[in-house]
Amino acid sequence: MAPYTRPEAILKQAEGLIQVGQSTTALQSLTEVFSTKRFRSTALSSLEPIMIRIVELCVEMRRGRTAKESLMQYKNIAQNSSVPSIEIVIKRLISHADAKVVEAQEKAEKAIAVDVDDLEASETPEDVLLGAVSGDQNKDRTDRALVTPWLKFSWESYRTALETLKNNARLEAIYQQIALQAFNFV
Template sequence: MGRSAAPHARIASTHEIEKFLPVCEASPPRVPRQRPISTIPPPPHQKPENVLKRAHELIGVNQAPTALTLLHEHITNKRSRSAAIASLEPVMLLLVELSVEQKKGKLAKDALYQYKNLSQNTNISTIELVLKKFIELAVEKVTAAQQKADEVQSTIEATAATSNIDDLEASETPRVHPPRHRLWRAIS
């Protein structure tokens, strides 16, 4: 009897097959795995142009905090890494504007870090443009707060000369340090 099969292969006898067959028939049929019901798929990724349009619509109906959150989520989303930097620049400019207006320095700082990581290998000038805009808006906000504080201070001094200083309420005293402090934290 010649060997046609490889030396390590063995042909099963009919007896072995019949012995194995009842085991296979007794096993339950395989049920495909289903996802748990609680798993919610991620929201669909939007184009930066559509996010910008939606943010302008929200600003139009006096929902600027929601618009800021929308822009921040878009910039920090991992899927936005594949978007063109030129299309993300207007999103960042609006985000910076809204964050300075709403005094959300940490949110702006986080978005600026993400944007820097996205664009540092392709276009450094866009990072410079966004940072200059951020610093310009922050300085304007601090200057406006300083002018308001100076006006209140001059009013207090004029009033102090004619009346008793003990009558002033705490709400009338100017707070200049917080805008400067927020500016310093956001820049550093």
């Protein structure tokens, strides 16, 4: 990264990297924004879109630790001046993670529906016998492979959000909202 680059330019560069399939590099360049001291004095209106994009990329790549570290840094920068900005970013993390769980559940249902369409073409006699003996375990295996990783990540997102918001009187209202959502988790 150049000695000083405008946040808008870094976001545009990251979007270009995502377009060509280099999401990991884009995430790295965006997280570097918060590691430099110069950006601590940058306006939050410029940093909020970067933070939202970091959260989205972390969810897409299931990078919980990166999301947590970035949220903590952003909270430290924004907690004194803009609590609604932190709230927007946290809610984006939770909603995006929950959307991925729903998407995975739909994929799992479609995968099971595809298996039932043409028994002769897709299954061998051994698979048919195994399916008769094992019962509904095919759905369980599909759910375990597709849905469970996203459920774990979604729960981790709730924990990250609550850890980021805890012990701060200014963030108490959003903490309570996220805690209520966590109680109603799937």
